[in-house]
Amino acid sequence: MSRNTEYRDLFPGALEMMILQSLRLRPMHGYALVKHIKAGSDDLLRVEEGSLYPALQRMLREGWLESEMGVSAKGRPTRIYRLTPAGIERLERELSSFQQMFAGISRVLAFNLA
């Protein structure tokens, strides 16, 4: 089994970027995050739900997120993830480099089609 299951069908860092972007809107718990990403992508992206958690732990370790006690939609105790200033900074950097890359790829594709 590959160690990088969480990136299946996605390029490296994509899941991370989506989590950061989602949490920028508001702090969420794990399941809400999955639902948010799925809904946001209109189910176009296939994300294995569990793969979220190793990514979350990594981002906690990097200090981009922090977690706190919270209550789920069903009223049960869970953990809410919140973006830190360092996380916001990271997101900005990732977004700009992603946009550059995306623009580059688009141009090449357009050039070849023409």
Place this chain on the structure above:
Amino acid sequence: MNWMKQLFSRRKRYDDLSASIEEHLAEKIDELMDGGMSRREAEQAARREFGNELLIAQRSREVWQWPRLESALADLRMAFRRMGKSPGFSATVILTLAIGIGANTAVFSVLNSVVLKPLPYPGSDRLVSIWLHAPGAAGLTSFQEGLRLSPSMYLTFAEHNRSFESIGVWISDAVNVTGLAQPERVHATLITGGVLETLAVQPAVGRWLTAADQDPRGRRTLMLSYGYWQRRFGGDPSVVGRSIQVDAETGEIVGVMPRGFQVVNQDFDLLIPLRFDPHKQILAGFGYNGIGRLKPGVTMEAANTDIARMLNIWMDSWSNGPHTNPHFYETWKMVGAIRSMKQEVIGNVASVLWVVMGTIGVVMLIACLNVANLLLVRAESRQQELAIRAALGAGAMRIARELLTECMVLALVGGAAGVAIAAAGLRLLAAIGPANLPRLGEIGLDARSIGFTFVLSLASALFFGSIAAFKYVRPSASLAHASGARSMSAGRARLRGRNLLVVAQVAMALALLVCAVLMIRTMGALRSVEPGFADAGRLQTFRISIPETLIADPVSTARLENSIADRLATVPGVESVAFSTSLPLDGIEPDWDEIRIEGKVYQKNDPPLRFFDFVSPGYFRTAGTRLVAGRDYTWTDVYGLRPVAIISENLARESWGSAAAAVGKRLKVSNDQPWLEVVGVAQDVRQNGVDEPAPAIVYWPYMNNSPYASAIETQRALSYLVRSPRAGSQSLVAEMQRAVWQVNADLPVASIETLGDVYNRSMARTSFTLAMLTIAGAMALALGLLGIYGVISYAVTQRTREIGIRLALGAQKSELKWMFVRSALRLTGVGVVIGLGAAAALSLVMRSLLYGVSPLDPVTFAGVPVVLAACAAFASYLPARRAAAVDPVDALRAD
């Protein structure tokens, strides 16, 4: 200390994580159930979409861990748990490894201390022993080591050399110390200036003996060894400046050498300066051990060239007296033959130790194969567990790593036990103290030995672990197969691995056994050599020396020596007494010179050199040396100074064709001397060693007219030989000592031992090799047979059902037994063929250790395989008998 905080907050992180995952699943299930699914369906769907919950949780936790280290720790915990669960298996493995590793550690420690470690002198790589090679000196060629230096050579070399920082000569002697308590005979090493400078070990107390101390007209000085200082002076530092009586002369103590210091390989009590008078030296007298310290960057070849140059100076500067030609020695074709001091000290023991190391290494290999075999057996019984784990997603590497961890733990525990075994073995070795093992006092476990054990343990774990892992990581396919395997006979493929191991074991055991048997046959050949003396165990010997300072007159000395023998003969139980200057095999530097046979013409007037021995009447009868022709000396021959000689049989044959023909013929030593008549011919004696050819010997009366000057000469250092059934007993030794003191109270006796001890010591190298190889061979045989037993035993268990069917169909029990024995013999056969090849290679390597037996001795090479096959048949017969005892009904009902 971020990582520490991380470590402590980890528990909370893990709790957070499981809470999140739990709530994730709960919420999802709730939603799915709201969508109309049953609880069961909802749970399944939720888990499917989530993925492998355990794996994800683990991955998430790993973010906070050092995954490699922690999974290694988990493996370690697992290994200990598994060891605890199968104590029998673990104990077998650990014991096998402990013995194997222990034996290897012990042998390595010996090899390390004796051969690998530098000598205990500063800058010891520049230390050399100075020998000369003299191919032109007929008769001297039997001195295998070469020619030693003469005093005049030392004086020349010390003055004229360009290659040495320092140079010196030394010899060993025994001296009488009187005036302390009772008279005592102690080991002295006589040294010139340059010896201590060369060895460069500082004194513990006082100062070195230097060139100033060797002035023959100066004050007599000496140094003590640490041991003698402790023993006689209680380690009193004020001993420097005190005087003691050595050979009835007063010498002042100037210093003490530190503990463990030896001159090259010589232990001593006293260091005494050699006081050569340059005005009295002649060319000859080649009896001194030369040592030197090379200047930095000077090679041994360069030093040899330097010596060749100095030999010419030497011949120009000295002579052997008036009317002699100093350049006579050119016919000897002398050249320098320097060798490193380490080589000198270690001698031929290195080859023995490497052979022993190799064989004991092979035993280790066999032990590893046995352990691998045990692991394979267990792999088969763990087939089901492994299949389940593989099905649950355990990677091959994960399982292999866990197994290797377990092997490492087993090997390290075995290694630790092995160190204890090695330490005990080394203590035993030191207690036995094999006489010819140099540097015995330096042998011990050091950091390098422990390191070796550690590496050996890990390497062996890796070795047998990988063999087993190969099997483990390919569990035989499916769960269904695994659970059903028990009832089926094993396929050929499954047994092949274990069979290969058995073949390898048999091959190695055979090779070792062949070597051991070759050594046994060598020992037998040595024992059957007629040494030239009889019944050595009943011959008590000791040495006495009468210094000129005690009794100057040669005739009085001879009478004193005679009366000591007479007094000894009155001791109860003594059958006969005699004495001589040297005994067979005693290693005392022999006297020798040219012997001219009457009527024989020599090329360049250069007759061959012969060994001299000086004996009392009755010597041959006492020693058990047969007189082949003629008669023994009488006391009238001695006191009448009659011109007579007794020669050895080989000298008689060489000179006159036969022993009988020699009697009545004449010979002499120096040209200026009257002819001497041969009155007797004695049986050949293996003077230099049982495995060395018997030298030609001339036996002179112990008092005679000197061949070099018109003077009577009496030998002053003698070995007494007492034949008695009481030889070796303390009471006889005490009574002999008293008898000597009744004659002269100032004479200590030394080197008390039986000729039997001397005889056994001369074979010490062979018996040491023999003992080691026999132990190794026996271990290899036992392990090999255990391997065969295990394989056949396991095969019987595996094939119980098949055996039942065969029996039910009418197979004969004897036929069934034979079937298993036959398969064992087939394995043995293949092993034997491979082993014979290995044995041939090995025995050619150890050729130098063999005597009287060919390295490819047909008896050994035919006999050992037969014996091995018989043992293998027996080892397989035991489990095969179990097969025949199988009850077909039980066997078939078993499932």
